Every structure is written in structure tokens, then in C-alpha cells.
Amino acid sequence: MIRTFQARLATLSNPSISLSRTFCRTMEVLSTKKCVPCNTKDLRTLTEEAANQLMPQVSGWDLVNDGGTLKLHRSWKVKTFTKGLEFFQEVANVAEAEGHHPDLHLVGWNNVKIDIWTHSVSGLTENDFILAAKVNGLDVQHLLSEKLSRPAQTGA
Numbered sequence: 001m002i003r004t005f006q007a008r009l010a011t012l013s014n015p016s017i018s019l020s021r022t023f024c025r026t027m028e029v030l031s032t033k034k035c036v037p038c039n040t041k042d043l044r045t046l047t048e049e050a051a052n053q054l055m056p057q058v059s060g061w062d063l064v065n066d067g068g069t070l071k072l073h074r075s076w077k078v079k080t081f082t083k084g085l086e087f088f089q090e091v092a093n094v095a096e097a098e099g100h101h102p103d104l105h106l107v108g109w110n111n112v113k114i115d116i117w118t119h120s121v122s123g124l125t126e127n128d129f130i131l132a133a134k135v136n137g138l139d140v141q142h143l144l145s146e147k148l149s150r151p152a153q154t155g156a
């Protein structure tokens with residue numbers, strides 16, 4: 001009992017451990033959340049500042065401003081064209097389950113690019129970060145080219 005108490009005390013007194021634990025807990029929260037219907041009446045866009053605060057929870061994704069519309073963007077290199085389509089199918093399964101959908105691009109035969117934003121409000125909402133976090137959690141390593149892709153499993 002004493003050891004547990006001491007161990008817990010050490011954790012609490014060490015801000016880096018407790019902070020990372022809080023951070024990890026927060027990360028888990030985002031990827032286990034559910035998207036809300038995009039026609040929800042009080043769905044509000046996130047400010048760029050609020051979006052930036054969520055970026056650490058969707059590692060590998062970039063926050064881009066596309067002609068005034070904030071979006072999440074990430075790209076991967078896949079082994080083959082058909083593995084790119086398999087990647088799309090994995091993402092589509094998540095999107096359909098969430099009722100929230102990304103823009104999927106497969107260019108130059110082996111470059112997968114995904115953009116996520118909330119069309120109904122022409123900006124970013126928490127839905128987009130939930131979807132991005134769930135995409136990060138997909139087991140797609142076997143579809144990716146070992147050479148040039150950023151690790152797909154990035155602490156999601």
C-alpha cells in the first residue's frame with residue numbers, strides 16, 4: 001500500500017509524467033468520441049487558435065487554410081494503386097460509421113491525400129478532429145510504402 005502511495009506521489013509531484021498522462025487521456029478521449037450530425041443547429045466552427053490547440057491530438061495532420069476555409073490535411077505514400085483504394089475503403093468505413101466524410105485523393109498512382117473539414121459550416125469543427133484521430137488509429141501500415149510515408153500509427 002505504502003509503495004503505491006509513494007509511486008502515486010512521485011507521479012503527482014512530477015509534472016512531466018502527470019502532464020503526459022493528462023495529455024494521453026485527452027488523446028484517448030478524442031479518438032473515442034462520436035461525431036455529431038453536421039446539420040446540428042448550433043454546430044459552430046473552431047477558430048484557428050482553437051484548432052491549433054487540438055492539433056497535438058492528431059499527429060501527422062496539418063492545419064491548412066484553403067482560400068479562407070480551415071481544413072485538416074494529411075498525405076501518405078501507398079505501395080500500389082489498389083492498396084490506395086484499400087486505404088480509402090478503411091477510411092470510408094470510419095466515415096460512414098461517424099456520418100462525417102473526408103475528401104479522398106489518390107494522385108500519381110501511389111499518393112493518398114485526405115482533407116477533412118465540415119462542409120455544412122464551411123470550416124473546422126470537433127467532428128473533423130474526431131475523424132482525423134480515428135483515421136490515425138487505423139491499422140494501415142501494411143498498405144504503406146516503407147520508404148517515404150510518415151508512420152501511420154502516430155500515437156493515436
Ligand SMILES: C[C@H](O)[C@H](O)[C@H]1CNC2=NC(N)=NC(=O)C2=N1
Pocket residue numbers: 036037038039099100101102116117118119120121
Ligand atoms: C446530415 C449529415 O450530417 C450530413 O449530410 C453530413 C454528411 N457528412 C459530412 N461530412 C463533412 N465533412 N461535412 C459535412 O457537412 C457533412 N454532412
